[in-house]
Amino acid sequence: MSRTRTRWGSVLAVVVIAPWMAEMSWGGIPFTDMVLVVLFLGPMYGGAALLIREVTRRTGRGWPTILLLAAAFGVLQAGIVDQSLFNPDYARYDFQHPVHVDGIDISLYHLVSFVTGHVVASISIPIVIAESWSRRAAEPWLSRRGLWFVGVLYVLASVLNHVGVKDEDGDGFQAAPHQVVTAMGVVALLVAIALTWRRRPVTARAAPPVRLLVVLGFLAHLLYLPAENAASLAVAAAVITAAVALVGGWSRSSAWTSAHTFWLAMGAALVGVVVPYLAEPYDVGVSARTEVVNDTAAALGCLLLVGLSAYRRSRLALQPA
Incomplete structure (x- = not known):
């Protein structure tokens, strides 16, 4: 019973944290709407994070996947x-x-912004936090029936989101067939690479101190797109390439531990302490006082989440397995 309860607690943590990190941690939505955000977006963001984690853990793969x-x-x-x-x-x-890229009609800047944001905030940080609270971080948390249930829930939530956004924010827009095909082709390619990724051999190189990884995670996530212009895209390419190269090399070290992964993600999560005060909310008509309250709630939420996760992780390390 205790093991089952622990697993479902971890599942619930992902479902709550994923939409919060994706949509609320930057102060765009009032904290009073948190329940609605979790109920409406939890099955979509949280469902995706759970499915990605389950596929990875069930196939014995790691963070590249x-x-x-x-x-x-x-x-x-x-x-x-x-x-x-x-x-x-x-x-x-x-x-x-x-x-802007003609033909496919996208902004390369926003392509990088959207995808990187989902990689870091919507998926990776929620998984790291939920696993830091669990004694079974490397195990699957869902049964086959549970996996199917989450999969169906994710699809239904995505369809609901598609219809809702199309009516409320999308002005009835429907992507052209060649745009849909291109997007699906990229998705299929990324999935294929993820599921065929081979583990790299372990090296004897030294792993950095975790304090360095906190700083790296924070600065990389905060500064990778310093402004909304073409020059920022070059900065993003440099920052992402450097971060992948550094962390990719360090993580192959025999001295690399889950603590390194945890604190790298917490560094990125702590960006939520700063960004709410820099980003505009969805509702630009909100008063300055209310905006400060919402931004402060978001910042405190990030601090609390990181602090509780660090405390829980340290407590688990002291308890017998």
């Missing part, structure tokens, strides 16, 4: 589900510029 499947989710979400990647009139936003 999670990250590649998360990128596939990012393309699927932005290109097929809400179609914000292709929509020239998405609510009050212009997601077609900067760095």
Whole structure:
């Protein structure tokens, strides 16, 4: 009974944390709407994170597979589900510029922004946090029946999101067939690479101190797109390439542990302490006082989540297995 309860607690944690990190951690939505956000978006964001984690753990693969499947989710979400990647009139936003690509009609800037955001905030951080609370971090948490249930729930939630966004924010937009085919092709390619990724041999190189990884995670996630222009895309390419190269090399070390992964993700999560005060909310008509309250609630939420996760992880390390 205790083992079952622990697994379902971990599952629930992913379902709650994923939509919160994706939509609320940056202060765009009032904290008073958290229950609605979790109920409406939890099955979609949380469902995707659970499915990605379950596939990875069941096949004995590691973080490269999670990250590649998360990128596939990012393309699927932005290109097929809400179609914000292709929509020239998405609510009050212009997601077609900067760095517009004719023909396929996308902004390379927003492609990187959307996909990276989903990889880090929607999928990776929730998985790391939920696993940090679990004694069975490397095990599957869902039965086959549970896996099917989450899969069906994710599809239904995605369809509901597609219809809702199309009516409320999308102005009735429908992506062109060649756009849909292109997006699905990229998703299929990323999934194929993820499921055929081979483990690299372990090396004897030293692993960095975890303090360095906190700083790296924070700065990389905060600064990879410093402004909304073409120059920022070059910065993002450099930052992402450097982060992947560094962490990819370090993680092959025999000295690399789950603590390194945890604190790298917590560094990225701590960006939520700063970003709410820099980003505009969805509702631009909100008063300055209310915006500060919402931003502060989001920042405190990130601090609390990181703090509780670090505390829980340290407590688990002290308890017998």
